[in-house]
Amino acid sequence: GQIKSYGLGDALHPSKAWWEKLRISHRAIDVFTLSETSTCTTLVCEDLARIDPCQRLIRAVGPSLVIALLMDGPQLKHRWSARYATVLAEDPGASVLTLTSLGLIARTEHNGRNKNRTIGLWKERSGFEVPVILRDDAHAVLLTLTGKLASSTTIDGRKGPERTEWSLAGMVQIKGTDDGGKVPDWILNGQN
Numbered sequence: 446g447q448i449k450s451y452g453l454g455d456a457l458h459p460s461k462a463w464w465e466k467l468r469i470s471h472r473a474i475d476v477f478t479l480s481e482t483s484t485c486t487t488l489v490c491e492d493l494a495r496i497d498p499c500q501r502l503i504r505a506v507g508p509s510l511v512i513a514l515l516m517d518g519p520q521l522k523h524r525w526s527a528r529y530a531t532v533l534a535e536d537p538g539a540s541v542l543t544l545t546s547l548g549l550i551a552r553t554e555h556n557g558r559n560k561n562r563t564i565g566l567w568k569e570r571s572g573f574e575v576p577v578i579l580r581d582d583a584h585a586v587l588l589t590l591t592g593k594l595a596s597s598t599t600i601d602g603r604k605g606p607e608r609t610e611w612s613l614a615g616m617v618q619i620k621g622t623d624d625g626g627k628v629p630d631w632i633l634n635g636q637n
């Protein structure tokens with residue numbers, strides 16, 4: 446199905462059973478400390494969808510931000526990645542950003558589907574979600590996040606440690622420049 450979906454039939458014959466034969470000798474989950482009350486981790490494609498072994502560890506750590514890098518089609522609310530992101534947003538209560546390749550999104554359009562440039566989907570614990578759409582005239586999207594401290598309570602009523610909950614505060618479309626791709630000063634200086 447994916448061969449047809451991504452228009453790869455000219456390189457991979459659709460009647461054959463293709464499989465990604467990769468040797469993964471060492472699996473690791475990196476957790477980054479953003480502050481005393483916030484941690485972030487990343488997932489790659491299948492690790493978002495698989496309960497074991499990754500999600501069990503992620504729930505144990507309880508990061509406040511999860512970024513999932515995918516090789517997939519558009520990041521739409523009804524697709525598999527959104528469903529699995531919801532699981533992590535609800536438990537352990539992380540904000541989740543799924544991001545995919547614009548190249549693979551473009552490959553899904555060979556069948557005459559609507560042009561869609563939804564490269565990401567942002568989900569929060571509260572259920573708030575926003576698609577991250579790359580406009581036709583832009584080369585990137587800059588996301589601005591804000592964090593607020595929230596207290597946690599165990600099921601038996603004990604107070605847990607405070608943690609940062611991340612919210613999406615804004616999105617800015619970044620357009621290319623005529624000066625060789627120099628990053629604009631307003632981005633480097635953190636101005637919005």
